[in-house]
Structures are given as C-alpha cells and as structure tokens.
Amino acid sequence: MKTNAVNLTEKEYLLPGNRTCPGCSLSLAYRHILKALEGQVIVTVPASCLTVLHGMYPVTSVDVPCVNTPFASTGASATGLVAGLKALGRKDVTVLAIAGDGGTYDIGIQALSGAAERQEDFIFVCYDNEGYMNTGNQRSGSTPLGAISGTTPMLGKQQNQKDMLAIMEAHGIPYVAAASATHPLDLYEKVRKAKTIKGTRFIHVFTPCPPGWRFSFGDTIRMGELAVQTGWIVLYEVEDGAFRLTSASESIARKGSLRPVREYLMEQGRFNNITEEQISELQERVNARWKRCLDRVTNL
Amino acid sequence: MINKKLDRKADIQILDGNHAAALGAKLSRVQVIAAYPITPQSPVTESLSEFVEGGDLHAEYIAVESEHSAMAVCTSASLVGARTFTATSSHGLAYMHEMLHWVAGTRLPVVLACVNRAIGAPWNVQNDQQDSISQRDTGWIQIYARNNQEILDSVIQAYKIAESVYVPVMVCYDGYILSHTEMPVDVPSQGDVDRFLPPYKPHAILDPANPRNYNLVTLANPRVNADGILCHGYMEIRYLLQEALQKSRETIINVGQEFGKLFARSYANMFWEDRLDDAEIVIVAMGSLAMEATVAVDMLREEGHRVGVLSLRVFRPFPKDYLIEALSKARLIVVFDKNISYGSEGATCSEIKSALYGNRINAVIRNFIVGLGGRDVKAREIADAVRKSLPSLEEGGPNIEYPEWICHM
Amino acid sequence: MVAKSCTHICGESSPGIGEAGKTGEWRTSRPVIDPGKCIPAKRGKPSCFICWLYCPEALISKTIPVQIDLEYCKGCGICMYVCPAQAISMVNEGEFCSEQDGLNRS
Numbered sequence: 001m002k003t004n005a006v007n008l009t010e011k012e013y014l015l016p017g018n019r020t021c022p023g024c025s026l027s028l029a030y031r032h033i034l035k036a037l038e039g040q041v042i043v044t045v046p047a048s049c050l051t052v053l054h055g056m057y058p059v060t061s062v063d064v065p066c067v068n069t070p071f072a073s074t075g076a077s078a079t080g081l082v083a084g085l086k087a088l089g090r091k092d093v094t095v096l097a098i099a100g101d102g103g104t105y106d107i108g109i110q111a112l113s114g115a116a117e118r119q120e121d122f123i124f125v126c127y128d129n130e131g132y133m134n135t136g137n138q139r140s141g142s143t144p145l146g147a148i149s150g151t152t153p154m155l156g157k158q159q160n161q162k163d164m165l166a167i168m169e170a171h172g173i174p175y176v177a178a179a180s181a182t183h184p185l186d187l188y189e190k191v192r193k194a195k196t197i198k199g200t201r202f203i204h205v206f207t208p209c210p211p212g213w214r215f216s217f218g219d220t221i222r223m224g225e226l227a228v229q230t231g232w233i234v235l236y237e238v239e240d241g242a243f244r245l246t247s248a249s250e251s252i253a254r255k256g257s258l259r260p261v262r263e264y265l266m267e268q269g270r271f272n273n274i275t276e277e278q279i280s281e282l283q284e285r286v287n288a289r290w291k292r293c294l295d296r297v298t299n300l
Numbered sequence: 301m302i303n304k305k306l307d308r309k310a311d312i313q314i315l316d317g318n319h320a321a322a323l324g325a326k327l328s329r330v331q332v333i334a335a336y337p338i339t340p341q342s343p344v345t346e347s348l349s350e351f352v353e354g355g356d357l358h359a360e361y362i363a364v365e366s367e368h369s370a371m372a373v374c375t376s377a378s379l380v381g382a383r384t385f386t387a388t389s390s391h392g393l394a395y396m397h398e399m400l401h402w403v404a405g406t407r408l409p410v411v412l413a414c415v416n417r418a419i420g421a422p423w424n425v426q427n428d429q430q431d432s433i434s435q436r437d438t439g440w441i442q443i444y445a446r447n448n449q450e451i452l453d454s455v456i457q458a459y460k461i462a463e464s465v466y467v468p469v470m471v472c473y474d475g476y477i478l479s480h481t482e483m484p485v486d487v488p489s490q491g492d493v494d495r496f497l498p499p500y501k502p503h504a505i506l507d508p509a510n511p512r513n514y515n516l517v518t519l520a521n522p523r524v525n526a527d528g529i530l531c532h533g534y535m536e537i538r539y540l541l542q543e544a545l546q547k548s549r550e551t552i553i554n555v556g557q558e559f560g561k562l563f564a565r566s567y568a569n570m571f572w573e574d575r576l577d578d579a580e581i582v583i584v585a586m587g588s589l590a591m592e593a594t595v596a597v598d599m600l601r602e603e604g605h606r607v608g609v610l611s612l613r614v615f616r617p618f619p620k621d622y623l624i625e626a627l628s629k630a631r632l633i634v635v636f637d638k639n640i641s642y643g644s645e646g647a648t649c650s651e652i653k654s655a656l657y658g659n660r661i662n663a664v665i666r667n668f669i670v671g672l673g674g675r676d677v678k679a680r681e682i683a684d685a686v687r688k689s690l691p692s693l694e695e696g697g698p699n700i701e702y703p704e705w706i707c708h709m
Numbered sequence: 710m711v712a713k714s715c716t717h718i719c720g721e722s723s724p725g726i727g728e729a730g731k732t733g734e735w736r737t738s739r740p741v742i743d744p745g746k747c748i749p750a751k752r753g754k755p756s757c758f759i760c761w762l763y764c765p766e767a768l769i770s771k772t773i774p775v776q777i778d779l780e781y782c783k784g785c786g787i788c789m790y791v792c793p794a795q796a797i798s799m800v801n802e803g804e805f806c807s808e809q810d811g812l813n814r815s
C-alpha cells in the first residue's frame with residue numbers, strides 16, 4: 001500500500017518546542033526522515049540550522065542519538081560511526097549524516113567525496129536552503145544566480161549553483177535522490193528506499209527558507225510546489241544508474257509542461273534585484289536540466 | 301624485577317620507531333584505525349594496514365582522504381564505543397588542529413602517534429618538535445619517547461591512561477631519528493598486554509535505545525535539563541578538562557609503575573633523570589635529544605663539571621610539582637628546545653621557568669634552540685652550549701633574556 | 710562552582726520537550742479549525758490528515774477531531790495552506806486576548 005497521510009506512522013522523533021523559525025522546512029523534512037528510519041539511527045551533523053533545531057545543552061529536541069561534528073567533517077564522522085559500529089558488531093542501526101548546503105557543497109565536500117569514494121555505508125542528506133542561513137544568510141556554492149545574500153548584498157550572486165547531485169552521482173554510489181521538504185511523502189519513500197541499500201546514499205532535500213529567501217512563513221509549501229512546477233528543482237532518484245522521475249515531477253513529465261521559472265523567482269524577496277538577463281540564463285539552465293532528465297528517464 | 305606471571309622471556313625484535321608504534325597499537329587491540337599518509341609517519345599506517353589485511357589485527361582500517369577526517373573518524377568511532385588509533389606528523393597534525401580540540405572536549409580516549417617533523421613554510425620533512433608543541437593547548441596529554449622501546453611501551457600505556465581519565469593521548473617521537481632508525485625492542489606478548497590493558501569502557505555512547513546528543517551549543521552559564529537538574533555551562537565543561545589533565549599526573553605515574561611491575565620497565569616518573577643527584581648544572585631536553593645530552597654529560601663530567609640531564613617524558617600535563625625536587629640543587633639550567641614560540645622562547649624553557657617561580661630555586665636558566673628542520677644536534681654542540689653558559693653562574697654573569705640559536709646566524 | 714547534581718564530563722544532552730521554551734508564545738496568529746469543513750471531522754473516520762502530515766513541528770494530532778498543540782504551535786500557517794477543504798484559518802492572536810485561555814500566552 002502506498003504511504004499516505006492516513007497510514008503514515010504516528011510515531012514522532014521530533015519533540016515539540018524546538019528552536020527553528022516558524023514555517024521551517026528543515027524541521028518538516030527532518031521529521032519525516034526520522035520517521036522513515038524508525039528511530040534506529042545514529043545522526044551526525046555539522047554546524048548548521050539543524051544544530052539550532054537540536055537545541056542547546058543539556059536538552060535536545062530529538063529522540064535520536066546524535067553527535068555534532070565540526071563543519072568540514074560530516075562525511076568522516078559518519079565513516080567513523082559506521083566503522084565503530086562494524087568493529088563492535090552492531091548491525092541494526094542506520095548512520096545518517098545530515099548537513100546543510102554549506103556543509104555539503106562547500107566546506108564538507110572533501111570528507112563527503114572521500115567517504116563516497118570509499119563506499120562508506122551511510123545515508124548522507126544534504127538539506128539545501130541555498131545559503132548559510134544559520135549565520136544570517138551568506139552566499140554558498142548553492143546560492144542561485146541573482147540571489148541577494150549577506151555577502152552578495154547589492155547585486156545578488158553573480159555565479160550559478162554547483163550541481164552537487166551530478167557530482168555525487170559521478171562518484172558511482174548506489175543511490176542518489178533529489179527530494180523536497182515540501183513533498184514529504186516522496187521524501188519519506190526515498191529515505192525508506194535508501195535505508196535498504198548498502199553503500200553511500202545521497203539524498204538532496206530542497207528546503208525553502210522563509211527568512212533567508214524572504215517569503216512569508218505560511219508559504220513554505222507553496223514555494224516548494226512552485227519550484228517543482230517551474231522545474232527549478234526536479235524530484236527524481238537514480239538507483240544503480242537507473243533514473244526515475246518521482247512525485248510531482250513525474251506527473252509534469254507525463255502530462256503538462258513546466259511553468260516559467262519567473263513565477264517562482266518573483267515570489268521571493270531575495271530575487272528583488274535580479275536582471276532580465278539572469279532570469280533568461282536561469283530559465284535556460286532549467287530547460288536544459290529538464291531535457292536531460294527527460295532524456296534519461298526510465299519510468300515514463 | 302621480572303614478574304612471574306609473564307608469558308615468556310623477552311622477545312627482542314629489531315624495530316624502527318614507526319613499527320614499534322604500529323605494534324603498540326596492535327597489541328592494544330585497537331578497533332578502528334584512520335590515518336592519512338605523511339612523511340615520516342607513513343610506515344605506521346602501512347604496517348597497520350598490513351596487520352588488518354593479513355588478519356593479524358581485527359580492526360577497521362579507514363584510509364581517509366585527510367588528517368582532519370582521520371581524527372573525525374576516530375572521534376565518532378570512539379563515541380560508539382570503539383578503541384581508536386591514528387598517527388600523523390607536522391602538517392597533518394596542524395590540519396587536525398580543530399579536531400584535536402573536539403576530541404579532548406568530548407573527553408574521548410583517542411591515541412595518536414605523532415612522528416615529530418618540522419612545519420613549513422618552507423617545506424621540510426625532517427625532525428623537530430614544532431608540530432606537537434604547537435598543539436599543546438588542545439587538551440591532549442603529550443608523552444615524548446627517547447627511543448623505540450619507549451614508543452611501543454608508551455602507546456600501550458597511553459590507552460590505559462586515556463581510558464582512565466578520558467583524555468586523549470599523543471605519543472610523540474622524533475621523525476627519522478627514531479621513526480626510521482632500527483634498534484632492539486622488547487616486544488611484550490599479547491597475553492601480557494591483555495592483562496595490563498582491559499577493554500575500553502566508554503563514558504558516553506551513541507545508542508538509539510538511550511538517545512543522547514553530544515556537543516550541542518552550550519551556553520556560558522549553567523542550564524537546567526529536562527529532569528530539572530542544573531547542568532554545566534561551557535566554562536564548567538572546560539574546567540573539568542583542566543581538572544582531568546591536572547589529576548592525570550597521578551594516573552600517568554600509577555600506570556607507569558604498573559607497567560613496570562608487569563614488564564620490568566618502569567615508567568614511574570614523568571621525566572627521566574641522568575646523574576642529577578650531585579648536579580649543579582642541569583640539561584633539560586625532550587625526546588631523542590635527551591639521549592644525545594647524556595653523551596654531552598659524559599664529556600662535561602670528564603672536565604669536572606657536575607652536570608646531569610632531566611629529560612621530560614610528559615609535556616602535558618606539565619609535571620610542575622614533580623620537577624621542583626629534581627631541580628632544587630641546580631644552579632644553572634640549560635634548556636634545549638627543538639621548537640620556538642616566535643617572539644618568546646622555546647616552549648620547554650617557558651615551562652621550566654614557570655615551574656620554578658615561587659619555589660626559591662634561583663638557578664640561572666639559559667635556552668638554546670636546536671635541531672630545527674632536522675639540523676643535526678651533536679653531543680659536542682650540547683656540551684659547547686653548556687660551557688658557553690657557565691659564565692652565567694658567576695656573580696654578575698650574563699642573564700640572557702632571549703634564546704640562543706645553535707645555527708649559522 | 711560546578712553544579713553538584715550534574716555528572717557530565719562533556720556536553721551530553723538528553724531529549725526534552727520545549728527546548729526553546731513554550732514556542733506557542735512566538736505566535737502572532739493562531740490556526741483555527743472549522744469542524745464543519747474538516748474532512749475527518751465531517752466523515753467521522755480517519756481520513757485526510759494533510760495538516761498533520763505537513764506540520765513542521767509535529768504538533769497536530771491524527772485524531773477526530775484534529776487538534777493543534779497551541780502551547781508550542783509557532784503559527785506558521787502551513788496547515789492553513791495545505792488544507793484541501795479550507796477548514797483552517799489563521800486568526801490574529803489579538804482576538805483571543807480577552808479569553809480565559811490557558812493555552813494562550815501567559
């Protein structure tokens with residue numbers, strides 16, 4: 001039976017009263033990631049918004065074990081957890097590394113790449129809010145072209161996002177997925193699937209950020225829906241090389257077409273200073289990626 | 301005194317320092333090893349890989365992509381309850397710097413073999429002690445070996461110390477001088493090491509059945525937990541680390557004595573003494589340099605000088621109280637440092653000065669910076685430096701504020 | 710100086726509700742469910758629960774009627790957006806000030 005809101009487990013690992021901003025999609029994503037892993041997990045997390053969510057000593061807002069690790073070391077910390085568990089013969093636990101885009105695309109890429117090359121047996125989730133939101137919204141390798149941030153304050157970012165999913169796929173790992181916090185059942189299913197696979201599994205989770213992207217708290221889900229509908233993000237998974245579109249992206253590919261990316265951009269204050277040329281460039285990137293997806297898809 | 305419980309007689313093997321370190325880790329039954337190659341440490345990691353691949357050591361060997369990652373692997377593996385080991389040198393240790401703090405702050409008994417090597421720029425792969433001395437404030441215990449026997453013995457003792465006081469231990473030994481020089485090493489049997497070193501009992505463990513979250517943001521002031529218990533602030537956690545290092549001095553000595561009883565090689569003090577009983581001149585050195593200094597003492601004694609050597613075995617915690625008696629009769633202390641705190645002096649010299657302060661020891665202290673980047677330090681040069689310092693003993697003799705360098709400048 | 714009752718030697722935290730306090734106090738508007746429109750309430754059996762699925766804080770119950778934990782609800786309004794029956798409205802907190810409502814701000 002397909003998972004839906006009615007039959008999805010009621011067991012929660014996220015406790016009420018955490019420190020995230022209202023409307024935080026990381027909180028939503030994390031809630032469903034932990035559900036999917038049924039609490040049989042050890043988490044490692046670098047400095048990030050999730051550190052904020054986890055709370056301050058001596059109280060934590062989650063009912064799962066976790067070690068906080070310095071910014072650059074998430075992939076290595078996960079490796080250590082896996083190695084330690086293996087050395088001690090503990091087999092019933094999934095290791096989950098979860099980092100923001102800064103901790104994945106930028107400072108964390110070396111340790112992650114090393115771990116993926118070694119085919120370490122853990123799930124790495126990158127929750128991507130497209131900037132250093134925890135430190136007040138500075139640009140990262142994932143901040144989009146034209147977006148205003150603390151370190152691109154006037155003109156907006158002048159470079160495009162790094163394609164981290166392609167980079168991870170190039171490592172030849174058994175499972176790569178693109179999900180969105182705003183599509184929680186799709187995310188849940190992807191984590192469930194990842195749980196059953198051995199080796200390094202990478203799940204990219206799009207996490208719209210109301211204060212950082214400058215939209216209102218209640219619009220978090222709408223922003224994710226718009227992102228999918230315009231092709232700003234594509235929901236897919238690559239399992240042993242086989243590419244499948246999932247959820248709303250699959251529906252768009254089956255019937256319908258992408259809406260103009262402008263519709264997505266115009267909803268967010270961070271794109272207030274974007275130029276027409278930049279919008280065109282972003283639209284071209286979106287079109288090119290969508291075409292690549294349609295060329296590769298195996299489930300239509 | 302040979303303990304009757306010993307499995308068998310001495311097993312003398314000809315080992316270089318790196319193999320002695322690797323063997324020490326193997327005999328300690330390490331469970332997770334993570335390391336990255338760097339000269340002159342690389343043979344340690346190669347030996348351990350061989351032990352693991354050959355099935356002689358049941359451990360996970362992780363060939364990480366950096367030293368930062370090596371220490372991150374050790375941290376997390378230690379937190380799920382595994383005994384962990386790594387080894388590095390120089391830039392590798394510098395690259396680990398952040399993680400060294402993290403391990404000590406989490407109170408994880410990781411053991412690291414540091415093969416002492418100079419730090420760039422400019423590039424240099426030879427020996428000095430700038431690398432480990434630069435990490436003295438990270439909250440690690442630092443033990444320095446004078447020879448390969450001490451390397452092996454110190455690694456085994458390091459686990460016992462670290463797992464008793466929950467402070468990580470760095471076993472330091474001189475690159476090439478020890479790491480690549482073969483000498484006879486008495487290798488204890490596995491059974492005897494097992495008798496000495498019990499399995500690792502973690503103070504903290506990651507377990508879904510009892511979820512705990514380690515190293516969250518911690519406020520300056522104490523905060524109440526969910527059960528209403530007032531827990532520490534950041535400062536109390538730091539205080540506890542300092543307290544642990546202070547108290548570890550007793551543990552280090554006890555472990556050294558216990559080791560001595562079992563293996564007939566006592567490590568009952570935090571420093572080694574050579575002819576200090578009647579010495580009015582004391583040479584202070586650390587690591588293999590101390591062996592060279594004993595040769596210098598032979599020369600100087602022949603000239604009628606009452607000279608001895610105090611060789612520091614443990615640099616952190618610094619054995620302040622313990623040194624006072626050993627230095628109480630000294631009139632001149634000549635400190636040789638294979639490191640320099642730029643703008644000040646050698647680190648050992650500063651420590652000795654600080655230890656003597658307020659203890660009514662009015663010895664003159666001279667400091668020589670030697671052997672940086674592998675510059676050979678000959679016994680003759682040590683003796684010359686002591687002779688050069690003798691005028692400081694005379695009334696109104698020179699009091700040199702800054703260290704002197706034994707180099708061509 | 711060191712708290713007597715605390716035995717930690719490193720930063721070891723345990724799970725607890727309300728780590729950030731009563732986060733309901735952050736709220737400027739409150740979700741109010743119209744039972745006349747709410748699907749599970751109308752059908753009288755487990756159904757829909759989309760608001761439960763999407764709540765970032767896990768504060769909505771999967772019960773009939775659906776209930777929101779206002780002690781911790783930050784008032785983001787995601788539930789209002791996702792409700793397929795438009796059964797949830799966000800009402801300014803000012804309108805509840807006069808009420809003797811224990812769940813409201815203290």
